[in-house]
Amino acid sequence: MAITKYPAKHNAAKVAANLGLSEGLVYLKGDILKERHDTDVELTFRQESNFYYLTGFAEHDAHVIYNLKTQKLTLLPYRLPDDHIMWMGMPPTEAELLAKYDVDEIVWSTDLVSAINNSGASTLYALHESDVPKDISLKANTDLLKEAIVNARLYKSAYEIEVMRKINHISSNAHVALMKAAKNCQSEVELDALFRYETARFGARAQAYEPIVGVGVNAATLHYGRNSASFNGNYDQLCLVDAGAELGCYASDITRTFPLNGKYAGDAKTLYSIVLDMQKAVLSALKPGVQWEDMHRLAAKISVEGLQKAGLLKAEFTVQEMLEKHVAAVCFPHGLGHGIGLDVHDVGGYPIGVQRIQEPGIRYLRMRRQLEAGFVVTVEPGIYFTKFILDEAKSNAEISKYFNWDVVERFSKLGGVRIEDCVVITETGIDNLTIAPKEMAEIEAIMA
Ligand SMILES: [Mn+2]
Structure with a gap:
């Protein structure tokens, strides 16, 4: 169209x-x-x-x-x-x-x-x-x-969806440009500037929000915006880029996390796989009639299963028990995603009379609705090692006992991983507007 x-x-x-x-x-x-x-x-x-x-x-x-x-x-x-x-x-x-x-x-x-x-x-x-x-x-x-x-x-028209597809493609291509350039850059600010350049030259001069470019532990600050740290020659680090440009006032919102050297290895590979599993589980479950908070809980469940398998959570406890104790919110402290449209955090998240769920993590969910065809939402699970949250969990006897803290310590230097796409809810499922690659093999091939 x-x-x-x-x-x-x-x-x-x-x-x-x-x-x-x-x-x-x-x-x-x-x-x-x-x-x-x-x-x-x-x-x-x-x-x-x-x-x-x-x-x-x-x-x-x-x-x-x-x-x-x-x-x-x-x-x-x-x-x-x-x-x-x-x-x-x-x-x-x-x-x-x-x-x-x-x-x-x-x-x-x-x-x-x-x-x-x-x-x-x-x-x-x-x-x-x-x-x-x-x-x-x-x-x-x-x-x-x-x-x-x-x-x-709240209900996007065919016209709006096509504008959002176009800006998602422009921003997706800019993410790819950053992946390609990373190994020849020295600091976060170069990637920040490159994203702005790669979107502006394809017609999108405004950003939907200020880009977030964080390497290593900087990725653990959810709205990190300083984007000024040097890589200090350490290209083994993960780099989290959460950036999306705007077209005709319509937003895109995309996050990719990749190793600066272009090779997912060791704990970084393990961590990335868990977050990708969280996102894929949600993307396959999305359709009209689904309650958004259930999707957050699904992502939380996959995260606990993955963290237990990777040894960060102790094997002797059941996933069910850990979910009931809100263990998932320690490493996945924000909401799964939000509506997007003319605003990056779009209107209509909470219908009149619907309250936030007052539980760790899920209280930050920006939307509580039953999904309908025509909604456009972001799906952005993440796992982070935020010192302030980990210290609190460690000192809470109820929560602390579920973690293998030596393994958590080892993963902490990775900072965090988030993967975020913008999707349209259709009559039968979703139409994913974001085309930036997210499979590790695809990203490695681009960065090679
Ligand atoms: Mn977002």
């Missing part, structure tokens, strides 16, 4: 159907351009995700109105003052904007209040009180719109 004009009217109709109202205006305020502290240096602009969903418009200081009765979508771009044109360039004309965006009408932002007041509607539906424009004659309602948008964004 060719990626053409962003289907803003299709998205607006989905939101309107969720609202189920016969009249009123849906109103969203786009993000404003900000400057660094007390200077005129502009910060990188990124459109607010809900606004993008209703417009496909990525420029600053704009507004959008959707009339629920007439189904007319009006984009209100920022009216650039004449004396700013020499700095910002000639703004597009109304006709150019109508040709480029899937909207019915262009009104300049300076006419926002009159466009609202002359609409004939009685209520303005907005996300936040602070968004509601001053001097409007309509009632404002900020209670209903958020859920209507969340429940639209």
Whole structure:
């Protein structure tokens, strides 16, 4: 499918159907351009995700109105003052904007209040009180719109899935470029810079989040972002790269972990196999109707089985007992994955009324839902040796007894392994958008 004009009217109709109202205006305020502290240096602009969903418009200081009765979508771009044109360039004309965006009408932002007041509607539906424009004659309602948008964004359209496939391919190829370059690099920052370059040159200049590049024990810090450590000539280390670029505001989120020297060996090979088994077990179980927390528990079970087989957990205890005591959360302390879309940690993880499970590890799960076709989620199991968590486990008599601490000590220098893909839930299973290789033999062949 060719990626053409962003289907803003299709998205607006989905939101309107969720609202189920016969009249009123849906109103969203786009993000404003900000400057660094007390200077005129502009910060990188990124459109607010809900606004993008209703417009496909990525420029600053704009507004959008959707009339629920007439189904007319009006984009209100920022009216650039004449004396700013020499700095910002000639703004597009109304006709150019109508040709480029899937909207019915262009009104300049300076006419926002009159466009609202002359609409004939009685209520303005907005996300936040602070968004509601001053001097409007309509009632404002900020209670209903958020859920209507969340429940639209949760189910990705064919168009959205194709954009996400494209950005997953761009980011996957960048991961491969890093694997190829690693043995000729000296530090994490070179890989960080290479990822940005390899995604930007294929059309994705923005990152969905700041890349994480951690070698050795740095991989054990889940959101490590310094990316500045030297390899110190040690190419036996594992390198964890969690990085994904953004395309048209749609995120990718991919993690690969590879040895800098291109050969999985010894404990690194053992550890990697366990995490890969965790991910494969989940990927084969995913389909509509599956409860997301059950997938987290499945990954936790595979991790305990693997760690016991590898000698990190004692052989005399049953897997069942260790799972009941939350032993899995010591080395797999985060949630299995999350929804992804316009935001890397996308909206709709917890439906209204659903609470977090207050148990180690699984309490950090970013989603508790029964999966449905059209959801896009990440599957990102990991095993880490985080000193702070291990020290706590060691000093807890209830937990400590399950571990062979000398073996844990030996594995600790590996830091950690995470493997992460983005997948679409389909009617029958999944469509994996991520194409970066993850079998050890494939990665070794690329790095040879
Ligand atoms: Mn992720």
